[in-house]
Amino acid sequence: MKFLQAKKILRESKASNSLACEVLTSAQVENLSPFLEAHLALKNIRAQAAFTPFGTLRQRLLVDEKNDTALIACLYPWDYCPALDWRQYQTGTSVTLPELVEQVLAFDRLLGEKAHAGVFIDAPVPPVLNANETQVLSNLIASCAVKRGFKYLSEQSFSLAAYLEFGRPISNAMAPYVASVLSEALFKNNVIATPKKVILTDLDNTAWLGVVGEDGVAGVACAAYGPGFAHYIYQCFLKRCVGSGVLLVAVSKNDIDLAKAPFEQKELPLKLTDFVDFKVGYGHKSQLIQQVSEELNLPLDSFVFIDDNPIELAEVASVLPAVTSVQFPAEVDELPAVIETLQLYVNLTQGSKEDSERTELYKIRALAEQERKQTPSLHEYLASLEMELHINTQAHVDNARAIQLINKTNQFNLNGLRITEAELSKILTGGGSLFTATLVDKFGNHGEILACVVDAEGKLLRWVMSCRVLQRNVEYYFLYWLLSESGISLKVIEFVKTDRNAPLEQFLITTGLVPADSGQQVNSTLDCEGIRKALYKATKGIFKAVRVN
Template sequence: PALVPAAVPGGAAAVPGRPEPGARGSLALAATFALGNLPLLCAAALDDGDHGGPTVAEAPYHQVLASLQDPSGVFADPAAAVGVVLLRAADLERFGPVDDAVLAELGTAYPAALRALAERTRKPLIVGFLPTAGAAERFVRWEHETAAALAELPGIAVLGPDEWTRHHPVDEPFDARTERLAHLPFTPPFQAAVALRLAEVVRAVRRPAPKVIAVDGDETLWGGVAGELGPDAVDLTGPRALLARRLLQWRAAGALLVLVSNNDEATVRAVLDRPDSPLGVEHFSVLSAAWDPKPDRLAAAAATLGLGVDSFLFLDDNPAEIAKMRDQLPQVLSVTCPAADELDAFLGRLWPLVPAAATAEDTLRAHFYEQERERDAARADGGFEEFLARLELRVDIRELAEEDVPRAEQLVRRTNQFTLRARSADGGDLARWRQRGEVWTAAARDRFGDYGQIGLIAVRAEGDRLDVLAWMLSCRALGRGVEEHLLCWLADRADALGCTKVRLTAERTERNAPARRVVAALGGGRQDDERLEAVTTPDHLRAFRSWSRR
């Protein structure tokens, strides 16, 4: 009941109204046993019919640890979208005995190598422990301890030995003959079950991460109704604590947290102020405790954060609240949170892993919104131009360097409002701009704090004209003078390249009105035209003030 229908019973949720990511990119696969037909089965299970299945790149047989550490191996290949590592402790003795001391060393080496790989590549890893017939107790213990060491690491999903046939029953998983002859321990039906389960998890970990997670209080974030039992009596232990820890992981990865509870605010604050509460008031960018309809309050939270409601994931135990949210705000991914005894398995399906923060901006995002409340207070004290003067805004623009590329690619993927046109489906925009012209990145800070890397501009000189190939700004930088700083920079860049004109073109998308508004104000046409084109002078760019046209 918690998830919308998936392709396979019990599988990961699809996002209503949003296309799932295609199967482009390769799947890097390593195992401590012979893979047999598993690579082909994985490719077939991931074939979505439109893009086809991925290429499966296999690591050398029985060379898992070396493959994880190899800087030129299958896991380090830029084409690898997801890495899969399949382990059985018993296989470590395939070519000779392994005593307890060596086993302990491997119990440290494998998590360290996997963690280093996840941090180095910033790509999701799936680590699966496969069953062994009659496994020795010390091997079972090794697998449990290794899985526990990996379970809390960002960017890594862990699947236990019982995960493979829970939704895909198999009569006999083991084939003693093929294991003896070829170290291929599993029957074809079990290999198929493994491929199906891996496909579910691969789709889930490649799903776009939510920007905001909004969560209910009573019977969701805590057990019981706080207004009836009292703040000190609600349950924050067990599965509720697991949910709280997972939310904190998402926050560390760059997601914002919002609490939307039907309660008095004092009651909610009393729960979050408890010493045993993993989540405190300070962890929520918006805390909405009231009795107004939740869709209205979630829309207000989106406006406060300056984000679209389509970037929200909403968790609530009440199916009626979920139905209401889906009806009034269908852009929100609204998911029913199950009872406590099902919560652990539910979270494993919804979030097989929490991604590692890809950029410094991700780790600072929640802190930025705390600073934004201070900016809002300053804005309320006077006129807009006075507010801008008090901000003491500084914008640093520099040519894109290799260390800037991860954040630049993230801006291309995530920017929907201030962008001149839709991103290309193949994800190659940034590389093409770098080939065709210059790409520059913009960072900003003011007296309240650091915005981080918030903008990207690509330009190309064509005779006496400077063409703006791309211009995108993070929504958190809009409406505080950053646009004017960048227009002045464009004017300076045109002068430096000997250009007397600057051309900006914009193509209409569903959400890029802020960018179209600027191009229209520069003489590019009407804001709602399908295509706008402004050809103007550097002096006109320097004189432009967006707020004078509001």
């Protein structure tokens, strides 16, 4: 990132989250400020960065301030041991290794809980001890910093010339890199990342090295050797994300045949089948991303966008601030920090069968959406899908997918409450019930798309449904079945309005389950007969079959 690029990003940013932060340091590092704030702006964070005044770090650490400012450190060997400061180096001063070790440990104790994130720059130090003792001391300092959780940076990030002349230990050339590392540490320790469902990736100089439209397929590089090795690692990471249930979309300024050609003609980790869609064209990428959101029926804040070009990132951040943007690194050494950031957004643990098949499930949904656009009425379209709803009344036997669905679904979610296996077990052993449902249509099997928990008193505690099947009227039929045929005497629903569950709230209002001006929380007592009639009317003739087991 260049200085003018950072300024442009900040000028055009519409970041919706704010973060006040202070960089704890003993030196002049204000040249980090525009880059630090720009990197955070690309993460949808409007940062206000302050810096400890020059030479006052120890005094600052003695101040016990209770406020909302996030603290992050940028430390050097002489912060731990002042005798190692080049600007304070004097001849004739006699010090011993034990004395300096005690200084190091004392400063480490002073840090305490003030800062547990940041960077430690392992700058060279003046010869206050013999070579062996200096190495022992340097190793101790670095060890203390790393144990505190600071990111270790080599002496390449240090400029002795700038430090001696200006008190500024980080050269302007290295400032963008150090700022990017600090931004990652700030983000990781102070921002709770919303789990992302979609990764949007650029292709040229991101998925591979080179520009396929100029270099040709043979000229782009992505292999486990040579100049494209970093891009190969990136593709391997994306492959793991797809296997964990994250949807992958290519967003590229390209022609469709060129965008797909490397995946068709080269041996790459990613295959065409790993992508749920390719969005290519020569307009603004924000427009392509908006199309993805509409077609997948997923909110923009569940997207993370990766591109090597800071101008493209700034354009998307400006138009679609809810999208999280991450810059693919220009330097290979920065790749681990980028992947570490991406891991904050995605869960790479072993997923369910539905997770591993999610890309195919959304492709099935896309086929249905294409047919919907060609059908005169919604009712005709739904009837033409030949839908079968399979309701499982024995879901307690294998409830892993139900728990996952409850804990990941946001839009069609009764109250936003999550559930643990122990909590669910307690409800079931107390006489409650767990129901799930699978949807099949003429295009294929959509997998397990619904989970519902009712306690022994007839209170609807949890109800979620995958956004893949919204606008299919599945919710209408399932509730009709629950009220009419399940054998459950449903009496009360525990609805809580969240900032994400507008689709479920609208359904409840439409069916009369809650009033339009219900507010944040409603425990509705059900008029089952009236509701049953409305639900039956909404689903009559739509489902080819309903199977219960």
